[in-house]
Amino acid sequence: MKYSFAVFTLLCCLLAQDALGQTQFDTQDPFAHTFSIVARDSVTGNVGVAVQSHWFSVGNTVSWAEAGVGAVATQSLVNKSFGPRALDMLQEGYSPQQAIDSLIAGDEGRAFRQVAIIDTEGSVATYTGDNCIAEAGHIKGNQYSVQANMMLNDKVCPAMSKAYENADGPLAERLVASLQAAQKAGGDIRGQQSAAILVVKGTSNDKPWEERLVDLRVDDHPQAVNEITRLLKMHRAYEHMNEGDLAIEEGNVDKALQEYGQAREMFPKNVEMTYWTAVSMANAGRLQRALPLFKEVFNKNENWVTLTQRITENGILSVSDSTLQQILTVHK
Secondary structure, three states: OOOOHHHHHHHHHHHOEOOOOOEOOOOOOOEEOEEEEEEEOOOOOOEEEEEEEOOOOHHHOOEEEEOOOEEEEEEEEOOOOHHHHHHHHHHHOOOHHHHHHHHHHOOOOHHHEEEEEEEOOOOEEEEEOOOOOOOOEEEEEOOEEEEEOOEOOOOHHHHHHHHHHHOOOOHHHHHHHHHHHHHHHOOEOOOOOEEEEEEEOOOOOOOHHHHEEEEEEEOOOOOHHHHHHHHHHHHHHHHHHHHHHHHHHOOOHHHHHHHHHHHHHHOOOOHHHHHHHHHHHHHOOOHHHHHHHHHHHHHHOOHHHHHHHHHHHOOOOOOOHHHHHHHHOOOO
């Protein structure tokens, strides 16, 4: 009889019992053999976690973070409760090491677990159980930890550590650089499927809608690391778009034009970004520069013509009737 890898692993683990004959883990624990990183930005104080695995929707299982508290990666044969429980402990004043000690002590499946915890001060603790599938291990650095199991080789963690330490820019980009290095070094022995990145503020301001700075997931993709990299770049471009929207709301057309322009430079073929750049140009009286952009968008989908009429009615596009007609007919 042939079994899938997941079923085979489950059967093996069900047979693994401690000296008392008790099963060492909950049979409903998800599999997330993977590589991940938890880290704190020493400049901003932000904390985050990034992960990749040959398993569906790994971000739903491995990565946990809360503003003003810390970040957690719980993986291998995952005890999913480790994520929220660890954050609760940090909030209660536990150190990361104390939190791990408490979690592991009460878990019969500890030999199959891998977990890393970092708090908002940069203190970090990591645990890799003896029965995690090789190649497995972790490296703790200054305000970060990388950890991996079921890797193709033992070069993954060192590559992740080096890449993170040598990377520049915001925390999210440095986390992704670590994932890229892991994959380049060999990565998960089974390949790629899903990835996630979560970055939160180091302090809480009681406005939870402002506290998650980056929250991206790739649930099922054959090149998950490349895709999470692309999504992070898209996230940055849409940050410019959001700033442009805010500038329009405040009547600052020049700033809106600048923000939309920066977004469009990052993704010149993105219709949404092209459209709002055109709107900003028209509002700034730069119609001759705006018309080719409107034409480009309208030729791809005439629904944008209807949208243009609607945003004129509520004042987002503020042009004369004659200018509006020039815009609406540019594609004909």
